[in-house]
Amino acid sequence: MADQTGSRIDVTLVAGGKYHDIDFARLELLKLLAEHEEFRVRVQPDYEDHEAITASSILVSYTCDVRPSEEAQHAIRAWVEGGGRWVALHGTNAALQMGGPNGVEAPRCQPVWSETLGSQFVAHPPIQPYPVQISAPDHWLVEGIESFDTDDELYLQEHADRDALEPLLHTTWTGDAKGFAESDWSLETAGTDTHLIMYLRSLGDGAVLYNTLGHCRGHYDMVPVLDYYPAIERCSWEQPAYYEILRRSLRWARGETS
Structure with missing residues (x-):
């Protein structure tokens, strides 16, 4: 897909789900999308x-x-294979089952989706600062960005084919993902201490750019688990580097290469 400057570019923004301040994320993403006058955005x-x-x-x-649905999974995969570009953020790869006896479970219930995205969310440790490190310093999507600390959910994921992914950001961590059914992320159990934060996943003529950063939550986003959540969480949305990466991601999506 070449840079389409000067012609209309249709964009779909999907913003929805549980346990996050979707209103905040939707608005911030719409602001960034509005920086491209050719973008005509539909929200669902x-x-x-x-x-x-x-x-x-x-x-x-x-x-x-x-x-x-399976129909949607297959349709979107075919669209990517045909040349679509998908900027997938934070919990796009997550399926959650609350209330299990051992904590929050991550059912493997959407294999086509996970394989298309290149990952399936499994768990995260309690929100705490961790370093975001640059995996490919010569790639224009992250070139010139210094490693930075962020206070965010550190996504621990499964990858059907990790070798098919092009890492752009990563971190290193081992420990206990307290509150999740699959909580043991020691080196002996997980087999690695390196976790992808952002990567490219090529698929046919298109690609997925996945970025796990960007947790956000307000007072009323844990209903019905909690009627009132005491903290306002903005996490990486408070980091200038995160906004720079998002801006570059949207340039990538429209076909720019530098």
Whole structure:
């Protein structure tokens, strides 16, 4: 897909789901999308109107536990293979089951989705500062960005084929993901202490750019688990580097290469 400066570019933004301040994330992403005058943006809360998604050139998603139907999964995969560009953020790869006896579970219930995205969320340790390190300093999407600390959810994921992914950001961590059924992320159990934060996943003529950063939560986003959540969490949304990476991601989505 070449740079389409001077011609309309249709974009679908999917923003919806649980346990996050979707209103905040949606607004911040719309502000960034509005920096591109050619973008004409359609917003929807899930992936079921896949005909609208596949009629677009770009998909941007910020969701959590939004599980697409098999029809939507296959349609969006085919769209990526045909040349679509997908900027997938934070919990797009998450399916959650609350209330299990051993903590929050991550059911492997959408294999086509996970394989298309290149990852499946499994757990995260309690929100705490951790370093975001640059995996590919010569790649223009992260070139010139210094490693930075962020106070965010550190996503621990499964990858069907990690070798098929092009790492851009990563961190190193081992420990206990307290509150999750799969909580043991020691080196002996996980087999690695390196966790991808942002990567490219090529698929046919298109690609997915996945970025796990960007947790956010307000007082009323844990209903019905909690009626009132005491903290306001903005995490990486408070980091200038995160906004720079998002801006570059949208340039990538429209076909720019530098």
